[in-house]
């Protein structure tokens with residue numbers, strides 16, 4: 229399959245899932261009135277999402293005092309109305325791709341994505357003009373193109389994995405094997421799904437910042453968060469041993485916003501523990 | 515036996531000058547027990563120290579915390595292996611040099627040595643790499659260094675080691691006792707000196723000479739003044755593209771100025787010299 233054909237197929241959602249209605253409903257609510265009861269009304273119709281939200285609301289991160297949460301309304305309150313969209317999105321998307329390939333490590337994929345989302349959101353508080361919700365969504369979806377490859381090519385994605393083990397970054401390995409890489413494929417899918425243009429752009433350039441004439445803060449944010457996932461066990465062997473932050477164009481852009489940036493990096497390193505906790509509980513397959 | 519405030523202050527000062535260590539109330543009891551076991555009267559302690567340098571080192575043995583084990587903060591050694599492989603490919607005209615600061619009973623420098631052997635094996639299929647690596651290890655505790663030179667371990671200290679590592683790099687001497695094999699031991703040299711002494715660091719380590727420095731769980735016993743001295747010496751010892759490994763919970767951000775850059779790795783945050 230060549231590059232043009234693949235991108236064409238993605239645009240038509242051939243062999244790819246559409247986003248379920250509930251996501252669009254929440255997206256709409258987000259723009260209009262995002263009241264607790266309106267959200268509850270939409271979400272309660274979906275028992276799977278409701279059950280997951282309850283579980284997530286009961287994690288230490290959202291519920292530090294450990295009162296047991298059993299009602300959807302309270303769960304939404306604890307998670308935060310602002311965060312509901314990204315949390316629901318992550319629940320939905322995780323279950324959307326029925327990938328059978330033996331070489332697809334479903335848990336690793338989602339934990340990595342979640343961690344990237346968590347760090348993006350964490351960093352977004354410093355960066356003017358980037359909402360935490362958008363940052364989370366972008367982080368969560370940044371590698372979604374990999375799922376497209378798995379959906380189309382199944383186990384032959386393993387060729388890419390082999391190349392990365394030799395030290396070639398995944399997007400370059402994909403270029404070599406498929407003629408196109410997950411950042412581009414992912415951005416096309418997200419565009420079809422109707423996600424905001426800024427999200428699409430950030431996903432498109434998350435590995436190749438400097439290819440974008442004037443990369444956005446959001447792009448820098450997700451790029452850096454992806455690097456910071458290295459600090460956990462939820463990262464891919466990208467062939468890169470270490471990244472000196474001060475040499476990274478994305479970090480140089482963000483750094484100006486952060487007063488004591490070295491300190492914040494340490495803090496994020498500490499907070500990653502929480503993220504891992506939530507990821508373990510909420511996003512692993514039961 | 516009790517030690518008066520005045521005498522304790524004196525000892526404290528001597529230890530601080532010699533080692534940068536700040537000793538506290540708990541050490542006062544340890545010290546008292548030690549003195550009574552040696553039948554030394556605290557009052558005459560100061561003179562005796564002047565007289566008998568060995569006594570000072572015995573006291574240092576009493577007040578240092580030597581806890582350590584093989585492959586402590588394990589994921590850092592995976593990063594180290596990658597760095598060493600890269601260096602092996604690039605550096606051929608000199609030895610690759612690694613300094614283990616506050617090496618205690620030797621587990622850390624030997625873990626570094628084993629990692630060096632593995633990196634070499636990965637590239638060239640042999641563990642024999644004495645001509646390529648040089649690991650320097652120092653401590654201020656004589657007792658700890660003696661144990662390190664003996665290189666015999668068991669129990670707690672080797673709990674992280676797999677069968678495979680034990681078989682490849684150790685010789686079993688008794689049911690619970692393993693000696694580090696010669697080809698690993700030969701990579702490491704031990705010295706008795708303080709990381710806070712710039713005179714000794716220049717003398718034993720030199721300028722711009724280390725590719726990596728490990729200084730883990732040592733500066734936590736220092737005050738800011740000693741931490742600064744230690745870091746200045748480490749900075750001088752490192753090459754311009756050198757790496758510094760601290761324990762995961764330690765930071766130098768308050769004292770590093772603009773001398774080190776943060777590098778993100780699978781083994782957590784490490785530091786790279788900025789020049």
Ligand SMILES: C[S@@+](CC[C@H](N)C(=O)[O-])C[C@H]1O[C@@H](n2cnc3c(N)ncnc32)[C@H](O)[C@@H]1O
Pocket residue numbers: 532533534535578579580581582583586615616617618619622652653654655658707708709710729730731732735
């Ligand atoms: C807790 S051990 C750490 C051992 C090893 N680095 C590790 O992380 O497992 C601390 C060691 O630092 C040594 N130490 C304390 N002050 C020192 C100094 N000024 N110079 C060199 N070593 C020192 C102590 O004697 C002790 O053996």
Ligand SMILES: [Fe+2]
Pocket residue numbers: 370371410411434435
């Ligand atoms: Fe990616």
Ligand SMILES: [Fe+2]
Pocket residue numbers: 340344370371454
């Ligand atoms: Fe990624």
